[in-house]
Amino acid sequence: MIPQPRRVAAGCTGSGQTGQVTSTVRAAIRVEGVVQGVGFRPFVYSLATRLGLAGWVGNDSGGVFAEVEGPAESVRDFLESVRRDAPPLARVDRVTAEPMTPDGAAGFAIVPSDGTGRRRALVSADSATCADCLRELADPADRRFGYPFINCTNCGPRFTIVRDVPYDRPLTTMAGFIMCRQCAAEYHDPANRRFHAQPVCCPACGPRLRLLDAHGTDLAGPGSGSPGSPSTGSASIEPGRAGPAGVPLAKAVQVLQQGHVLAVKGLGGYHLAVDATSPAAAARLRARKHREDKPFAVLVPDVAAARMLCELDELAEEMLTSSRRPIVLLPRRAAGSRGGHPDGDGWAAGPSGAPGSPAGPIADAVAPGNRQLGLMLPYTPLHHLLLREFARPMVLTSGNVSDEPIAYQDADALDRLGGIADAFLTHDRPIHIRTDDSVVRPFRGRATLLRRSRGYVPEPLRLRRPFRRAVLACGAELKNTFCLGHGDRAFLSQHIGDLENYETLRSFTEGITHFGRLFDITPELVAHDLHPEYLSTKYALDLDGAELVGVQHHHAHIASCLADNDEDGPVIGVAFDGTGYGTDGTIWGGEFLLADLATAERAGHLAGVPMPGGAAAIRQPWRMAAVYLAAAFPDGLPGSLAVAARNQAAWPDVLAMAERGINAPVTSSCGRLFDAVAALLGVRDSINYEGQAAVELEQLAVSTPQAGYPARIIPGPPLTVAGPDLVRAAAEDLLAGVPPAVASARFHYGVAAMIGRVCQRLRESSGLGTVALSGGVFQNLLLLGATVDVLEHAGFRVLTHARVPPNDGGISLGQAAVAAAQP
Ligand SMILES: [Zn+2]
Ligand SMILES: [Zn+2]
Numbered sequence: 001m002i003p004q005p006r007r008v009a010a011g012c013t014g015s016g017q018t019g020q021v022t023s024t025v026r027a028a029i030r031v032e033g034v035v036q037g038v039g040f041r042p043f044v045y046s047l048a049t050r051l052g053l054a055g056w057v058g059n060d061s062g063g064v065f066a067e068v069e070g071p072a073e074s075v076r077d078f079l080e081s082v083r084r085d086a087p088p089l090a091r092v093d094r095v096t097a098e099p100m101t102p103d104g105a106a107g108f109a110i111v112p113s114d115g116t117g118r119r120r121a122l123v124s125a126d127s128a129t130c131a132d133c134l135r136e137l138a139d140p141a142d143r144r145f146g147y148p149f150i151n152c153t154n155c156g157p158r159f160t161i162v163r164d165v166p167y168d169r170p171l172t173t174m175a176g177f178i179m180c181r182q183c184a185a186e187y188h189d190p191a192n193r194r195f196h197a198q199p200v201c202c203p204a205c206g207p208r209l210r211l212l213d214a215h216g217t218d219l220a221g222p223g224s225g226s227p228g229s230p231s232t233g234s235a236s237i238e239p240g241r242a243g244p245a246g247v248p249l250a251k252a253v254q255v256l257q258q259g260h261v262l263a264v265k266g267l268g269g270y271h272l273a274v275d276a277t278s279p280a281a282a283a284r285l286r287a288r289k290h291r292e293d294k295p296f297a298v299l300v301p302d303v304a305a306a307r308m309l310c311e312l313d314e315l316a317e318e319m320l321t322s323s324r325r326p327i328v329l330l331p332r333r334a335a336g337s338r339g340g341h342p343d344g345d346g347w348a349a350g351p352s353g354a355p356g357s358p359a360g361p362i363a364d365a366v367a368p369g370n371r372q373l374g375l376m377l378p379y380t381p382l383h384h385l386l387l388r389e390f391a392r393p394m395v396l397t398s399g400n401v402s403d404e405p406i407a408y409q410d411a412d413a414l415d416r417l418g419g420i421a422d423a424f425l426t427h428d429r430p431i432h433i434r435t436d437d438s439v440v441r442p443f444r445g446r447a448t449l450l451r452r453s454r455g456y457v458p459e460p461l462r463l464r465r466p467f468r469r470a471v472l473a474c475g476a477e478l479k480n481t482f483c484l485g486h487g488d489r490a491f492l493s494q495h496i497g498d499l500e501n502y503e504t505l506r507s508f509t510e511g512i513t514h515f516g517r518l519f520d521i522t523p524e525l526v527a528h529d530l531h532p533e534y535l536s537t538k539y540a541l542d543l544d545g546a547e548l549v550g551v552q553h554h555h556a557h558i559a560s561c562l563a564d565n566d567e568d569g570p571v572i573g574v575a576f577d578g579t580g581y582g583t584d585g586t587i588w589g590g591e592f593l594l595a596d597l598a599t600a601e602r603a604g605h606l607a608g609v610p611m612p613g614g615a616a617a618i619r620q621p622w623r624m625a626a627v628y629l630a631a632a633f634p635d636g637l638p639g640s641l642a643v644a645a646r647n648q649a650a651w652p653d654v655l656a657m658a659e660r661g662i663n664a665p666v667t668s669s670c671g672r673l674f675d676a677v678a679a680l681l682g683v684r685d686s687i688n689y690e691g692q693a694a695v696e697l698e699q700l701a702v703s704t705p706q707a708g709y710p711a712r713i714i715p716g717p718p719l720t721v722a723g724p725d726l727v728r729a730a731a732e733d734l735l736a737g738v739p740p741a742v743a744s745a746r747f748h749y750g751v752a753a754m755i756g757r758v759c760q761r762l763r764e765s766s767g768l769g770t771v772a773l774s775g776g777v778f779q780n781l782l783l784l785g786a787t788v789d790v791l792e793h794a795g796f797r798v799l800t801h802a803r804v805p806p807n808d809g810g811i812s813l814g815q816a817a818v819a820a821a822q823p
Contacts, residue, residue, distance in 0.1 A: 033093035039153030128379035130155035180205035214418030263421035268435025270399030282365035295367035324455030325379035326438035460489035472523035473815035483812035527815035531581035553580030555600035560814030569596030577775035578671030589669030597821035604719035610664035621675035632728035709750030752786035
């Protein structure tokens with residue numbers, strides 16, 4: 001907290017009349033948070049100079065420290081401004097000041113870093129190119145004109161290039177680039193925007209762009225990326241427009257224009273890019289990536305271009321343009337309404353002023369049958385240059401095959417993406433740590449995170465209740481993240497991915513080591529899931545010397561929601577997801593818990609149903625439809641249930657499997673209930689990516705509120721919800737000719753109403769009036785919205801996620817919180 005001015009004034013000398021404007025004071029000031037590598041010292045320097053204060057500023061292990069001396073009023077202004085006007089990438093946690101005796105010094109200086117300063121200062125997240133750098137990038141008179149690696153203290157790569165701390169150039173992947181004289185002068189000039197910007201570079205001394213084929217052969221000619229060298233094939237480039245990106249960039253644009261697939265090295269890994277308006281190009285990318293349906297994200301140059309494709313409100317704009325630059329999931333505009341540009345050729349006449357042919361609409365294959373589109377604005381200078389030249393929306397999707405982790409090392413990228421990409425736009429600045437794009441979605445005025453990664457990580461989450469002992473939480477299996485907790489900070493890792501192969505396991509183990517080093521945390525407690533087969537569980541059990549805490553999956557979800565909201569509970573926790581190991585050895589996923597951070601009691605759940613075929617039942621929702629329909633109509637299916645005709649021949653086998661309990665684990669999963677209804681309503685019988693049936697069921701629903709289907713609640717404890725009732729109601733609606741879109745909405749509202757009724761029963765028995773909603777099912781905004789409405793209408797206080805995803809990507813935070821709360 002900023003101290004009251006009187007505390008500073010206590011160090012006055014002279015007249016002894018405190019508060020007198022002319023009295024001179026001196027104060028020792030400490031600033032904590034993300035304050036190194038973000039231009040904080042130059043900011044303090046110019047602030048102090050402007051206010052006429054004497055003293056100095058420096059970095060040390062705890063952040064930034066300074067001493068300032070001058071008129072009391074100026075020192076007070078200084079303290080206010082340090083917090084209020086901090087540089088854009090800084091996150092100021094705390095400013096403290098102690099009075100000192102003035103010593104009559106003059107002048108202000110930046111003093112060298114304290115060499116012992118290790119680790120406690122925080123590495124910042126990667127940040128999108130700032131406005132100043134963009135101006136220089138577009139200015140032919142600037143020496144960095146068109147340079148794809150331009151950056152400054154206010155923008156550029158951070159987390160993805162840091163090898164170790166302190167954050168200093170030799171410990172980043174820029175170590176191999178020797179600064180030229182001009183860059184060095186900027187780097188050492190406290191008044192310069194690039195003062196101590198570790199990745200600072202220019203065409204003369206920095207990384208260079210190259211265009212390669214899958215064999216690593218240079219497609220742009222030797223030395224073509226080098227400024228000043230005679231470029232081969234330069235006839236195809238407009239002089240003065242390409243800048244030092246030169247031939248590689250121009251040829252890369254040709255690759256895209258010809259409908260080919262371009263791999264592009266970004267901040268945290270390789271992307272695959274194609275023309276988003278070309279059906280053939282999008283289909284080619286899908287086929288080669290073995291990604292049948294999962295939507296691709298689309299890169300557009302600016303907000304105006306985004307508005308042509310999707311409905312944007314103020315929050316969506318803010319998310320799109322934030323320096324974190326996540327993928328933002330937005331509702332698509334109805335066909336024929338391309339908003340903002342009534343002439344309909346917005347791309348050609350686009351606000352970026354880019355030339356190019358008018359582009360058609362986004363190809364269907366980009367996000368097949370999807371009412372949403374994931375949009376992203378450029379966040380590196382290379383993306384800006386590419387889009388400026390290409391002048392069309394561009395698919396920018398992770399550089400991988402199917403569900404593998406994204407490629408981030410050059411040789412590995414050529415190897416793994418060689419069968420997908422026709423060319424590689426790459427460069428020689430190494431990426432130290434793989435970091436996927438983050439994904440957010442606006443919900444009722446706030447951003448909900450679906451994936452917290454680039455742009456957010458490694459920024460810690462501050463918690464009101466500090467960790468008494470250092471904690472490592474290993475996360476779950478899918479969408480894995482881990483979390484290191486220390487003091488009042490929780491460091492959530494980047495998105496690691498599904499822990500089911502060697503590559504992701506290596507990211508996981510190396511990531512834990514890396515984070516431990518960066519933040520100087522040696523865990524004493526290690527939290528893990530209860531599932532014995534999760535690789536994250538096995539990793540934890542294999543550690544020597546740490547105290548282990550097993551945390552039930554859905555308790556971790558609710559604790560994650562509590563920690564997200566900085567609360568301790570107890571609450572009624574509604575944890576709805578696909579799969580989580582229960583304390584009874586069955587698969588849970590439709591859970592009502594009475595929980596605080598330390599403990600959880602299962603107070604209600606969806607009735608268990610068999611999953612015939614185990615994992616096969618997850619991949620083939622029709623199996624769940626068969627099981628649920630059999631339970632919903634114990635006396636036999638109505639003969640006219642037309643939908644059951646599909647796969648009807650396979651039903652007897654599946655139902656026999658379920659009945660005999662052979663390879664048919666019992667589950668209370670809400671995800672499987674959604675699957676069953678999706679298959680029943682004809683959404684799909686089998687899926688190509690996790691959660692697909694539920695995603696499409698949500699999209700199918702009409703947008704007007706509907707009367708929800710009823711479901712019986714069978715008294716407990718624990719209370720049991722008859723899920724088959726909902727399925728029966730949906731089937732009867734179908735038989736009565738109700739459109740599936742209406743039936744989908746009625747199902748969603750039925751689940752919300754059921755949650756409301758169960759929570760009311762639990763409030764009666766427990767006296768708890770707060771409900772926490774967590775688990776992947778609540779990524780469904782139709783369900784989330786309806787549930788929040790029902791609960792608030794019934795007088796509950798409702799906690800939802802904000803800082804971490806409701807899905808398993810947020811679960812490590814919950815595990816850490818549970819471990820920390822153990823007596
Ligand atoms: Zn910048
Ligand atoms: Zn240079």
